[in-house]
Amino acid sequence: MANSALLVMDVQQTIVDMVDGGAGILPRLRDAVDAARAAGIPVVYVAIEVRKGWAAASPRSKAIAFAVRTGIFDEGGPGLEIHPDIAPREGDVVVTKRRGSAFSGSDLELVLQSRDIDHLVLAGIATSGVVLHTACHANDRDLGLTILKDACLDLDPETHRFLVETMFPQWADVVSVEDWIASGPVTAY
Template sequence: MQNQSKAALLVMDVQNGIVNRIGEENIVPFQQAVEAARQNDIPVIYIRLAFREGYPEASPRNKAFSAISTHGSMTASDAAVQIHESVRPLPGEPIVTKLRVSAFTGSDLEVILRSRGIDTLILSGIATSGVVLSTLREAADKDYTITVLSDACLDPDPEVHRVLIEKIFPRQADVLTVSGWKETLA
């Protein structure tokens, strides 16, 4: 059983523009994870990708982010980057804005975790091959204990999701379903 006082649930990239593409019906496991965390006094931290007006963070050498800057979306005030209402943060639950794929890169996530004494991360997010993979790798390098909630991770490619969840992630994290994780909290 995890030391709950030192754990945090990261809800990553569950923002309007992404949820609208994948369908709100797929968000139920995220809602269940948030509810379980709150019931067990585990902090919930929301992560979103957003940029400043003018995209000073988007290098022309970065294939993904330079494309975003040419479309004129994904700025911090844009509706597409706000946390989806289905998992709406409560007052006091931080929303961390990141500038790259990993939740750590260009954000103050590590400062928040360190100030709260958090050493265990419960990961959920969209996409499994994006924010979840990048954050897991960086968190492992930073010596966090990690759990990935397999059904609270989504990817546009089901086979990539399967390979990551079944073969790659178990090398650095415990992989559980939301219901399996909730059982560890009892």
């Protein structure tokens, strides 16, 4: 039986404000978080922050160059807290990443190893960003994967649809939050 963790990724105030646009992802995320906690599954929050300036960024990376130029994800900046509707509680883990994947520049791998976690349940913003990058990383690490398709969101609905219907099923079980909860999230889907 797999030891699972729910990763809630990049659901920070600024990102939700930019991307959600009324999509209503927060209630589904809250349902997933509540179900994981009730089942004793660790909830790991992943947040992006980058160092100010170019100290840890290359102008060759379009995404990081944009973040550095605009200061939108500057370390310690405003709006980078986890959205209050799904805020971490005592006992939850929060890791800070520096790039697209939840593994990049964070101590996520140590957190997973210390808890003997071998299956990840992924949710977050954006499907084509942190979800895709983390799924690739996890797949390369031979971790089991479940992706909560309606607890992920992307600026481009067609990109989201393509990823959850075509690409992700090659690597992961792709299910709705409701189906994941109904299946009993104590085990991998």
